[in-house]
Each structure stands twice: as C-alpha cells, then as structure tokens.
C-alpha cells in the first residue's frame with residue numbers, strides 16, 4: 001500500500017480532510033506539523049518565533065523523510081510549505097507514494113484562513129486585505145511545487161465529505 005500524501009496551501013484542508021479520510025479507509029493519519037511539534041516539544045508558532053523559518057524548514061524536511069521511511073501504510077498531511085523547500089517536491093513523485101494536491105482558490109483560502117490564522121506564523125499578523133494580496137502572490141509562487149503532485153483534487157465549494165469521496169475515486 002502506497003503512502004498517501006495530501007498537500008496544498010494553508011487552509012486548503014489537508015489536516016481536516018486527512019483526518020476524515022483516515023476514519024473512512026482505516027489507515028492512520030500523521031499530520032507533519034503535529035509530528036514536528038511532538039518531536040521538538042514546541043509549537044510551530046514557537047519554532048518560527050524562537051528558531052526562525054530556516055530552522056523549521058530543516059526540521060520539516062527531516063521529519064518528512066522520517067515519515068516516508070515508515071514501513072506501514074499511512075496518510076501524511078503536509079504543511080503548506082513542505083513541497084516548496086529542500087527539494088521535497090521530488091519526494092512527491094516516488095513510486096511508493098500517492099500524492100494529492102488539494103487545490104483551492106484564493107477566495108476559499110481567504111475565507112477559511114481569516115478564521116484560523118493565529119497559529120499560522122506566515123499570516124498571523126495580516127488583516128483580510130493584506131492576507132488576500134499575500135496569498136495571491138504566494139500561491140502563484142508555490143503552484144509550481146504543488147503541481148508536482150500525482151493527482152489534483154479541486155476543493156472549492158465542496159464539503160469535507162465530497163472531497164473525501166473525490167479522493168476515494170483516485171484510490172479505487
């Protein structure tokens with residue numbers, strides 16, 4: 001069984017969808033951010049604030065490789081930036097993984113993130129107007145990496161259940 005990897009911009013639903021998919025197909029889910037937090041006993045917010053983003057990116061890469069070396073089937077929910085650093089995007093193409101980009105529009109991302117930004121250091125201090133501009137540019141820059149995924153699932157206007165169903169079609 002290949003490892004299932006969910007990727008995409010902050011707020012596209014990686015953590016939420018991975019949790020539901022995990023219940024449905026009874027394969028354990030590991031959220032990369034949570035794995036990092038447990039390993040270093042610090043929150044993502046504190047790692048960024050005290051150690052800086054470059055340190056976080058190194059940890060993120062090491063932990064991603066560690067998860068890929070697990071021998072049991074797992075669903076991995078990446079962080080939004082994971083594919084964009086340390087050549088991690090190359091790891092999305094491996095034969096033993098099935099990578100899925102959860103593709104959301106700027107509008108969907110702004111709607112979801114405006115309610116959930118405090119624990120996301122890259123956007124925590126931005127108001128809605130600044131956030132929209134930031135996401136538009138950032139998503140454009142990151143799209144090259146996200147598009148390295150083996151599959152793309154559009155998530156706009158879909159319920160959690162509908163997105164999970166779309167993923168099940170890919171897995172079938």
Ligand SMILES: Nc1ncnc2c1ncn2[C@@H]1O[C@H](COP(=O)(O)OP(=O)(O)O)[C@@H](O)[C@H]1O
Nearest residue numbers: 009010011012013014015016112116158159160
């Ligand atoms: N249809 C939907 N699919 C996924 N998430 C949704 C949906 N509608 C609202 N949300 C909310 O959007 C947020 C997505 O955040 P999260 O799953 O943490 O994304 P990510 O891990 O990609 O940053 C959650 O607060 C979730 O409850």
Ligand SMILES: O=C(O)C1=C[C@@H](OP(=O)(O)O)[C@@H](O)[C@H](O)C1
Nearest residue numbers: 009010011033079080081120121
């Ligand atoms: O996009 C990014 O660079 C980040 C996304 C976050 O994960 P989510 O996409 O789950 O919010 C987390 O890894 C960190 O705040 C950096």
Ligand SMILES: [Mg+2]
Nearest residue numbers: 014015033079
């Ligand atoms: Mg997440």
